[in-house]
Amino acid sequence: MMKTVVITGASRRLGLFLAEQFIARGDRVFAVSRSTSNEFTSIDSANFHAVQIHGYDKLGVEQAVTAIKPQVSHIDLLINNASVFEADPKDNQEIESKLTLFFQIHMLFPSLLTHELAPLLFDEKTPGLVVNMTDIYADNPSHQHSLYCSTKAGLENLTRSFAKKFAPGIRCNSIMPGPLKFLPEHSQAQKEQVLNATLLPFEAGFNPVFQTIEFILANPFVTGTAIKVDGGRSICRG
Template identity: 30%
Template sequence: MSQSPILVTGGAQRLGRHCVERLLDDGQPVIISYRRERESLEALRRRGAVTLAADFSSEAGIHDFLARLKAQTSSLRAIVHNASDWAPDSLDDDAGANFERLFRVHMQAPYLINLHARELLDACQEPQRDIIHMTDYVSQKGSRKHAAYAATKAGLDNLTLSFAAMYAPSIQVNAIAPALVMLNDDDDEAYVEKAKAKSLMAKVPGPGVIYQTLRYLLDNDFVTGAILPVDGGRHLR
């Protein structure tokens, strides 16, 4: 594994945490960003993960994170933009603020980090360097209740294409677009059955399928500008 760390934003829970744990299993140094302190963070720290608090809901917060990231490491093997906010649309006076927050987390933070952390990727001595955006199946379909979420994830899809063209051939830039792959602890059996029925594969596979896709991108030196669906054939329903 590379001795230059991989940055995983939003790496303290769910998909991000699983990918961080698997990277650590592989002997890969990892830096994660997190929005608030969680019990899971201490376990990751004990395993060697470097953790940096980050507030991506403001431009100032993004630049503050970048400054502390550069103080922490002189190089990066890859950046995995996993930080996300699954917020429903609002019909009250907070609708604009809600959209702006999602824009900053899903688009502005990746955009600024990709620009200002490029020097860290360029400093990596490994032959392959990657930027990987975690987008979403709904970016192609839209959403009745999460329009702002879907729109800003679609913007991240587009940033994938732009940065792939901008940074080739030295840095590969790709995206992973999952549908539902994980359940919450409080999801009841009716919800589980409904979720399974949405894909042709008729299951909720768990986060391992996302790490498999991430690992593929990290190990393949001839893929860039791709948005890889991990949706169990849901797009064919």
């Protein structure tokens, strides 16, 4: 049966990959992003809907909800994937603006969007599903990325809170990814450093995350849970 899926941060990398996979399954996808992606043009399907917002803030939520709600009567899956990964600023004067940015993207936006879409997700017979993309750093933070890590940890806490708040009509879980796919700017030395500290030392790509989402979708007794998809890196880090 065709499912209705909403994915944030869907214009690149993991978000785009997930949108493509769900479309290939025959599902209906609303891809929320700050800008239209050239990659979207390769998705030729009447079931694909690009939802452009101006930013991951309250106005962005209003824009997304306004675009989505009139077109659907039910949502099966919301994936809060939008994210930004940056090191802490060296200038202390930038801490406030950087932390505010991380908070808006990692906590405020997914919280507001989940609440706005909750009536469309809620179903006690076949609960809707929220999957929040967090990070293994939420449990074992990096001192160089303390602002990023703290807001990802906040999203982890929101996941558990929402699991309690919206049960039994909505299931809420998180996925904590590790080094799935390197960026083009990563050097060979950087790649080797990461892989040497990972139990499964290879670049897995994004498919393991999609497989994990499929597992959560298929298993109706999973909620309030964080699943690490990291090749064992989280237990190697000191």
